[in-house]
Amino acid sequence: MKNSEKIVRSLLESAEVQVNGSRPWDMQVHDLRFYDRILQDASLGLGEAYMDGWWDCDAIDGLIDRVLRADLRKKVEKNLNIAWHALKAKLFNRQSIKRSPQVALRHYDLGNDLYRAMLDKRLNYTCAYWKDATNLDDAQEAKLELVCQKIGVYPGMRILELGCGWGSFAKYAAEKHGASVIGVNISKEQVTLGRELTKGLDVDLRLQDYREAEGQYDAVISIGMMEHVGHKNYRTYMQVVDRCLKPDGIAFVHTIGSNRSITTGEPWTDKYIFPNGMLPSIAQLGKAMEGLFVMEDWHNIGPHYDPTLMAWHANFTQAWPDLSEKYGERFRRMWNYYLLSSAGGFRSRSNQLW
Secondary structure: OOHHHHHHHHHHHHOOOOEOOOOOOOEEEOOOHHHHHHHHHHHHHHHHHHHOOOEEOOOHHHHHHHHHHOOHHHHHHHOHHHHHHHHHHHHHOOOOOOOOHHHHHHHOOOOHHHHHHHOOOOOOOOOOOOOOOOOHHHHHHHHHHHHHHHOOOOOOOEEEEEOOOOOHHHHHHHHHHOOEEEEEEOOHHHHHHHHHHOOOOOEEEEEOOHHHOOOOEEEEEEEOOHHHOOHHHHHHHHHHHHHHEEEEEEEEEEOEEEOOOOOOOOHHHHHHOOOOOOOOOHHHHHHHHOOOOOOOOOOOOHHHHHHHHHHHHHHHHHHHHHHHHHHOHHHHHHHHHHHHHHHHHHHOOOEEEO
């Protein structure tokens, strides 16, 4: 057994994960190059090796949950022997690994067929709220209502939504509460469909960068956009919100959050799912809003993202026969890993939803 295999097996066993074991969260390794690849590229290598079919696992969510709870990253950093072997793998492993850049590119030009199959009927692509709900549709409506209650929505209330997706919140707030909503988004495909879905309501969805927003509003909100702002722009975001709020207005931010301050995204996710994305910390958000806002409420519903992602995965799996010809097997493995590893991240409490 090579040193790299011994090291990786030992690390996984410390997280109660076995190679070729019989439990759902155990890894089944099909290609021995997997071990060098993990030491060379860490989390990026883990995800890419799965996409390449070098390993499988019946419960990737359970695997990632255990790996994160065991904090294997720190164990690697603290062990000089492991660090040396990782360095050797990085320096001397010159094997040519087939990449598929088109897969990553294709992800950002996906059709709405995938999202309509995977998401709830209102097309919410953010965490649901399962407190009193038993299915995805009800849980997503409960989250939209929670947002409305937190901002104190009322008929005629003027709301600016930064990063409005397909207009799911705008539609809900206008339909259920008589609010007037302007949404901005840089996704042409989302805005086009969103305009169709909100037709006839007091909703105006605009193809526009959030920094170009103008006007004065009773509330300025974002649901799942702060993850795409970037640490250098957190303050800019808060200044835009401050500029667009009436003196007694309320700001609402819904974002995935990190337990530590970081300035780069997770490598695999950054490359294949959300380029240039990163998760803010409490410290980073606090510094960004300092001197601009009074913090009234900070609510963590992070545990609700685990069942949300598992529901999306179940929908994706069920719809795959109809999607397979368009998207292909490599995409299926990429999307499978994305949804299940994300669920493991929230289950382990490594990620939060504030």
